[in-house]
Each structure stands twice: as structure tokens, then as C-alpha cells.
Amino acid sequence: MNHPDSLLTGQLARDRIEHIRISSVFLPLAAPISDAKVLTGRQRPMTEIAILFVEISTADGHRGLGFSYSKRAGGPGQFAHAKEIAPALIGEDPNNIARLWDKLAWAGASVGRSGLAAQAIGAFDVALWDMKAKRANLSLAKLLGAQRDSVRCYNTSGGFLHTPLDQLLVNTDISRAKGIGGIKLKVGQPDRALDVKRVETVRKHLGDDFPLMVDANQQWDRPTAQRMCRTFEQFNLVWIEEPLDCHDAEGHAALAAQFDTPIATGEMLTSVSEHWEFIRQRGADYLMPDGPRVGGVTPFLRIAALADHAGLMLAPHFAMELHVHLAAAYSREPWVEHFEWLEPLFNEKLDTRDGRMIVPTRPGLGLSLSERVAGWTAQATEITN
Structure with missing residues (x-):
């Protein structure tokens, strides 16, 4: 006879990632921003922030929201890398977050495990932690x-x-x-x-x-x-x-x-x-x-x-x-x-x-996307099972 805890573990293990939405959003700033890098001529004033959003859904209906970002340059690159490595998560158990981080890193290993590649992974990783906390009905x-x-x-x-x-x-x-x-x-x-x-x-x-x-x-x-x-x-x-x-x-x-x-x-x-x-x-x-x-x-x-x-x-x-x-x-x-x-x-x-x-007490990050995000979205893609 199976122990109840074993049954519960088996039920959790059967949940699988079946849908991922990735979007590249450009958030405009109210006014151009300058720090010392602008005054020394190394960069131009900042007028927007590129946000990489990842929304992950599982077969059991659990959802997680994650994001990464880039300033002045890199937003389209993050989106492109995320789009390439995302299929590696389809069918995986969302609870195995550390293993999935490694899997995403190996999926794009030829461009390294830091910089833009890591920042693209970050949006997936945050989404998985958001989902895990929501599943436990706890804030992150x-x-x-x-x-x-x-x-x-x-x-x-x-x-x-x-x-x-x-x-x-x-x-x-x-x-x-x-x-x-x-x-x-x-x-x-x-x-x-x-x-x-x-x-x-x-x-x-x-x-x-x-x-x-x-x-x-x-x-x-x-x-x-x-x-x-x-x-x-x-x-x-x-x-x-x-x-x-x-x-x-x-x-x-x-x-x-x-x-x-x-x-x-x-x-x-x-x-x-x-x-x-x-x-x-x-x-x-x-x-x-x-x-x-x-x-x-x-x-x-x-x-x-x-x-x-x-x-x-x-x-x-x-x-x-x-x-x-x-x-x-x-x-x-x-x-x-x-x-x-x-x-x-x-x-x-x-x-x-x-x-x-x-510190918010809502489950997960305690965040949901506003309606305004749709108007700032430059491109999006969906990956399914």
C-alpha cells in the first residue's frame, strides 16, 4: 500500500510545464535620465527600459510571472535568446528549479553563462519561483x-x-x-x-x-x-x-x-x-x-x-x-x-x-501585469507542448 506522502509527491511530480509566453516590452520613462556615464560621453541619456516578461503555465493550472530587464541596449537580444532556449522547459516539472536553470544554461552554453544569456534565464527562473510560492500560498x-x-x-x-x-x-x-x-x-x-x-x-x-x-x-x-x-x-x-x-x-x-x-x-x-x-x-x-x-x-x-x-x-x-x-x-x-x-x-x-x-504578503511576487503593458509590447511569442 502506498503511503499518503508518496502519493502526494507523485501527484506533484506529474505536473508539467505546458505553455510559456515571452514578451519584449519597452517601458518609456517620463524624462531622459543621465548619470556620470552620460556626462563623461560613454553613454547616451536613457529614455526607456526594455523588459523581458516570461509567463509559465502548467498542466495543473499553476502560473508564474517572471521578468528581466535591460537599459539602453540588449532588450531584443534577451528576447531572442529566451525564445531559443524556452522549448527546453516544455514538459518539465516546474518544481525542479535548480535543475531547470542548469538546463537553460546548457541550452545556450555557447554564448556563455553570464551577461545577456544569464539575464534571459533570469526571467524564467523568477517565474518558476513565483509559481512555487503561489503553489504554497506564500509570498516569495x-x-x-x-x-x-x-x-x-x-x-x-x-x-x-x-x-x-x-x-x-x-x-x-x-x-x-x-x-x-x-x-x-x-x-x-x-x-x-x-x-x-x-x-x-x-x-x-x-x-x-x-x-x-x-x-x-x-x-x-x-x-x-x-x-x-x-x-x-x-x-x-x-x-x-x-x-x-x-x-x-x-x-x-x-x-x-x-x-x-x-x-x-x-x-x-x-x-x-x-x-x-x-x-x-x-x-x-x-x-x-x-x-x-x-x-x-x-x-x-x-x-x-x-x-x-x-x-x-x-x-x-x-x-x-x-x-x-x-x-x-x-x-x-x-x-x-x-x-x-x-x-x-x-x-x-x-x-x-x-x-x-x-514586504508584500500576497502569494508569490504578488504582482500582476497592468493593461498598459500590451501597448508597450514590441514582440511576443508562445511556446506550447
Whole structure:
């Protein structure tokens, strides 16, 4: 006679992925966005964000929604890669998420397991985790073993370099009124004196103790980074972000060892191994993995485990709709970046209160696509059994 638990396991194992919808969506921004990479001539202002959505359905009627993204370039490439590898999931058990990540990686192995290839996988991986949490009737945070019901949050969208200084002060007041607990300013422009003036003015406006961060977006060389980190020590910053090239683990480690102000980096890294190099060399006090960029929840959890073992603090980059769940499960008190840019894509919005972002209690990510997404969809495809 079969044990009831064995029967249940067999029933779950019989569920199979039978339908996948992939869509490439271009979300327009309200105004062109400029950071230091624009002012140094390396990039053009950003006017839209390319979103890769993946919707997965199973034979038993379970559904999962996942997404990845790209800025300025890469959206069509992510869609093309996702379209090629998606058939590998048809007929598979959606509960075997780690194995399916590997299967997707091998399906596109000739173009690597990082960068655009990993970002395409990320949308599938997030969808599978969303489905798994929904099936358990738990939020993703609870499924992962949440440490907290809210996470410290800081605003970035109001502090870009295209924003005049007087408006910058207005934006900080708006963020604080919304219950956001920190402000990040973009720096790294060619005239370093302007960076110092903006940080000094905002620090005076906020007071000595309100959490304030700066982000140079990789635009300093090593001598400049040393000088600027030394200058910024006086402003009691939570961190200085990406003072050097995103792959310069040795240089970041030297700054982290030399200065009291913590060093933050990691958002541009696209694999577990790239993050491990920074963890190994202690090239960050705050590690900033980006779930969609590293390939979804599965590799993010591996990075978080390594970071926790090394005693690092965590501050996931962008995509707060996903990262609020992942940060809630980290053992050390993290930060989540508040960007309202993706809000038009979803029917639900995240709440902020008393300096913290409230973790949604709805099953899964707690997200559903808004009607406006259809109007921004450039191409879509469906894969079935």
C-alpha cells in the first residue's frame, strides 16, 4: 500500500510545464535620465527600459510571472535568446528549479553563462519561483524563510545628475514624505567640485544623521577615487558606490581597507563567480547583486549565502519588486533601492513607511501585469507542448 506522502509527491511530480509566453516590452520613462556615464560621453541619456516578461503555465493550472530587464541596449537580444532556449522547459516539472536553470544554461552554453544569456534565464527562473510560492500560498519572502516583514529602503530616482540642485532638494523632501529612509545621489561628473557641492548641499539639507549614499557609476580611476573617497569621508555617507570599474575587485578592496566610509558595488556583475571574486578579495562592504542580471533567484541565493558567510552587508540593485522579497530573507539588515520606474507595469504597488519598504504578503511576487503593458509590447511569442 502506498503511503499518503508518496502519493502526494507523485501527484506533484506529474505536473508539467505546458505553455510559456515571452514578451519584449519597452517601458518609456517620463524624462531622459543621465548619470556620470552620460556626462563623461560613454553613454547616451536613457529614455526607456526594455523588459523581458516570461509567463509559465502548467498542466495543473499553476502560473508564474517572471521578468528581466535591460537599459539602453540588449532588450531584443534577451528576447531572442529566451525564445531559443524556452522549448527546453516544455514538459518539465516546474518544481525542479535548480535543475531547470542548469538546463537553460546548457541550452545556450555557447554564448556563455553570464551577461545577456544569464539575464534571459533570469526571467524564467523568477517565474518558476513565483509559481512555487503561489503553489504554497506564500509570498516569495516567506517561502525563502523571511527574516523580517519590512526592509530599509533608499531612493535613487530623484538624485540623477540631470536634476538641478534646487530640484534635488525638493526630491529629497518628496522621498522622505513617502516614508523612504535614505537618499542616494549620483556623482562622478568631470567637474569634481560640482559633485562635492551637491553632496555638501544635500547633507546640510538632510541633517547629519539621515542616511545618504553616493554613486559614481564606475567613472573614476584609482587616483581620483582615492581623492574623492577621502573628500567624502566628512559627509557621514552610508556608502560610496562603484567608485571604480565594476570588475576591479583589487581596486575596490584597497578603497574598502583604506577608508571608513563603506564601499558598495556589484550591480553590473552577471554571475556567481564574478561576485565571488569581490567577496574573496573583500572588494565591497555592501554587495549589490541584481537578481535579473545574475540569472534570477537561484543564483542570487548562492551569492547571498557567500556574502553572508563573509559577513558582508547586502543592498540589491534596482528591481525592488523582486528584491524586497530577497532582501527580506537575508540574515543581516539590508537595504533595497526604491525606483518607481517599473510601477506602471504592474497593478500592485509597494508601500513605504517609516523609512522601510513593506514586504508584500500576497502569494508569490504578488504582482500582476497592468493593461498598459500590451501597448508597450514590441514582440511576443508562445511556446506550447
